[in-house]
Amino acid sequence: MRIGLLGTGPWAQLAHAPALSGHEDLEFAGVWGRRPEAAAELAGQHGTRAYDDVEDLFADVDAVAVALPPAVQAELAVRAARAGCHLLLDKPLAPTVAQGRAVVEAAAEAQVASVVFFTTRFQPGPQAWITEQAAAGGWFTGRAQWLGAVFTDDGSPFAASPWRREKGALWDVGPHALSVLLPVLGDARRVTAAAYGPGDTVHLVLDHASGASSSLTLSLTAPRAAAGAEVELRGEAGVTVLPEATDGAVPALTRALDALLTAACTGTPHPCDAAFALRVTEILATAETALHGATR
Missing domain, CATH: 3.40.50.720 (NAD(P)-binding Rossmann-like Domain)
Structure with missing residues (x-):
């Protein structure tokens, strides 16, 4: 090809x-x-x-x-x-x-x-974990924190990106968190959002088709020492955490x-595929509308 x-x-x-x-x-x-x-x-x-x-x-x-x-x-x-x-x-x-x-x-x-x-989704350990948790089912709630230091790290090559400046963490790291939660907990039936915290930090709460709920904390304004990604699930199988990605x-x-x-x-x-990415875009757009309504 x-x-x-x-x-x-x-x-x-x-x-x-x-x-x-x-x-x-x-x-x-x-x-x-x-x-x-x-x-x-x-x-x-x-x-x-x-x-x-x-x-x-x-x-x-x-x-x-x-x-x-x-x-x-x-x-x-x-x-x-x-x-x-x-x-x-x-x-x-x-x-x-x-x-x-x-x-x-x-x-x-x-x-x-x-x-x-x-x-x-293209890291072996995390993808295997997602597949395993989706098969297990019975999840009560999920929690994701996806915190970047793009806007606080003077050396980041992405800090000057105009679209990141405009759209912030919701649209930059939000897709990553959703790409993990949706295949495990199911599609989002309802989405609420609030902008609390420094810079572009936002918080989402999702009601999933499986009956589970999830919360997301997203930011590109975290201190370097606090940056990182974490996803935790709690349910009938107990508590499990997304393994750390090991590949670049x-x-x-x-x-x-x-x-x-x-x-x-x-x-x-x-x-x-693009159809899944469109669903992620629809959720982000719903959250963005909620954020704009909350700031009026």
Whole structure:
């Protein structure tokens, strides 16, 4: 499979380009970016071609991996799908439900595969734990804390990201927490949210289809010493905690690429496809509406 990369920012440099260039079953066919000089530099580092016209890249590849802000990703994903390209996308799928739905519909109409890179779902230990807890059932409640130090760590390459500044932790780390809780506790029937605490810190409470409830604390403004992710479940089986991820972004992204290859070859949707990411987007949008109502 020939695959192209859309994006040249820190995430593309740190994760996508190394994973694409190192994958044994993919041909890293080219890079397109909104800054042509950055695309040329990144392509040169990995021995591939820089494209000035994104449509030319779509025409030359079988799939694209996207490392761009959510609004840009959503627009280009629709165009790529219509050009017949399979999609490796990042979270969040889109900044609005309408944009996310457009991606899902374009992928369905073109019959292309999609995988959305919810990082935790492509870590072996955490994914095995999620599968085990989903099978066990009988959960009473869940608690997730997903705390980043993006806005408090002077060295973070993501601190200046305009979309993170606008959308905050709800849309940046919220998808990670939901990607763990939803497959275990079921879809969210009701969502409430409140913005208490420093910076972009928000708190969500979810009523799940299984009858369980969950609470989420999300922030990108945590002190460095307090940053980290934790998920705890309590129920008939007792108490269990999500195991810590042991692999970095590149091995996890490599597994996401494997998943895209499998979905493209078999036609069987992956659990973390664009449709699942759309449901996550719908929940985030509901929480965002609740937050805006609470601040009026």
